[in-house]
Amino acid sequence: MWNWFFKLASPPHVYAMAGKLSVWLVVPAVVLLAVGAWGGLVLAPPDYQQGDAYRIIYVHVPSAYLSMMVYVTMAVAGAIGLIWRIKLAHAVAASCAPIGASFTFAALVSGAVWGKPMWGTYWEWDPRLTAELILLFLYFGYMGLRGAFENLAQADRASAMLAIAGVVNVPIIHFSVIWWASLHQGPTLSKLEAPSISWEMLWPLLTMILAFTLFFLGVLALRVRAEVLEREVQSRWVQDVLRGASPAGVN
Amino acid sequence: MDGYTGYLLVAYGVTAAVVVGNLVAARLQFSRTRVRLLEQLARRSGRSPPRAGQVTGKGAGSNETTIGRSS
Numbered sequence: 656m657w658n659w660f661f662k663l664a665s666p667p668h669v670y671a672m673a674g675k676l677s678v679w680l681v682v683p684a685v686v687l688l689a690v691g692a693w694g695g696l697v698l699a700p701p702d703y704q705q706g707d708a709y710r711i712i713y714v715h716v717p718s719a720y721l722s723m724m725v726y727v728t729m730a731v732a733g734a735i736g737l738i739w740r741i742k743l744a745h746a747v748a749a750s751c752a753p754i755g756a757s758f759t760f761a762a763l764v765s766g767a768v769w770g771k772p773m774w775g776t777y778w779e780w781d782p783r784l785t786a787e788l789i790l791l792f793l794y795f796g797y798m799g800l801r802g803a804f805e806n807l808a809q810a811d812r813a814s815a816m817l818a819i820a821g822v823v824n825v826p827i828i829h830f831s832v833i834w835w836a837s838l839h840q841g842p843t844l845s846k847l848e849a850p851s852i853s854w855e856m857l858w859p860l861l862t863m864i865l866a867f868t869l870f871f872l873g874v875l876a877l878r879v880r881a882e883v884l885e886r887e888v889q890s891r892w893v894q895d896v897l898r899g900a901s902p903a904g905v906n
Numbered sequence: 907m908d909g910y911t912g913y914l915l916v917a918y919g920v921t922a923a924v925v926v927g928n929l930v931a932a933r934l935q936f937s938r939t940r941v942r943l944l945e946q947l948a949r950r951s952g953r954s955p956p957r958a959g960q961v962t963g964k965g966a967g968s969n970e971t972t973i974g975r976s977s
Contacts, residue, residue, distance in 0.1 A: 877932035
């Protein structure tokens with residue numbers, strides 16, 4: 656059992672595993688994306704109040720969920736890297752940032768175009784919207800901070816501290832609609848015991864959330880491979896991989 | 907679509923662009939990193955990229971397979 660655990664921190668093992676995993680995650684993700692989009696755009700009935708405009712939920716909610724989940728993953732990986740000095744954890748954290756930033760952007764844009772027909776405005780300095788915008792700036796800050804250091808170890812440490820400090824924003828985003836008077840609607844999915852959405856509308860949303868999660872993990876695996884190559888370039892196994900050879904432990 | 911087609915197109919279009927962009931960017935990052943590191947290795951050895959079994963450059967000879975701890 657421990658052998659398996661320690662292998663997770665072995666760069667050649669993770670490089671090989673990520674290569675296999677990326678395909679097994681991205682392909683089902685794309686299939687589920689197609690199924691979820693079809694279910695949301697075609698099969699789900701229109702909302703009695705919002706009509707067809709509510710169908711934006713099928714890209715907005717998964718993007719917003721991913722923006723927060725990726726940030727938490729980045730902060731946890733950064734903390735693991737700081738505490739146990741595991742380089743791979745920093746590689747995972749660094750790989751998370753561009754993915755998280757792009758989905759935060761998608762959440763903000765899809766939210767804005769949903770807001771226009773429903774609220775009459777693309778943007779309002781509402782607690783939920785403002786906190787989500789701050790999340791986007793945190794991602795930019797994280798990437799900017801990493802790029803500001805020549806020394807990789809210093810970049811890892813500084814950016815991990817920023818990621819950990821910024822994680823406080825995630826519960827603020829989630830609970831902002833409960834804590835403060837907000838234009839944004841309340842929680843829909845976190846109260847599944849008393850669903851505020853019918854099953855015909857819910858299943859495409861759950862499918863899309865699963866698809867986005869698998870997609871994130873697949874793209875993360877691809878990015879981690881590049882990070883590992885970069886960080887381990889002095890190692891013999893990486894030089895063998897670059898030459899096209901297949902050294903022991905790397906398939 | 908109740909006159910909401912434009913809004914739906916923008917929301918789904920931007921999200922699709924983000925999904926495709928992420929996939930393309932990740933693949934490009936990998937292939938570019940590979941090419942850059944190969945060139946870097948070739949520069950260090952002062953000749954064309956080394957062939958299998960011919961390890962050169964700083965740190966050559968180490969076979970890091972233990973837990974990836976930083977110093």
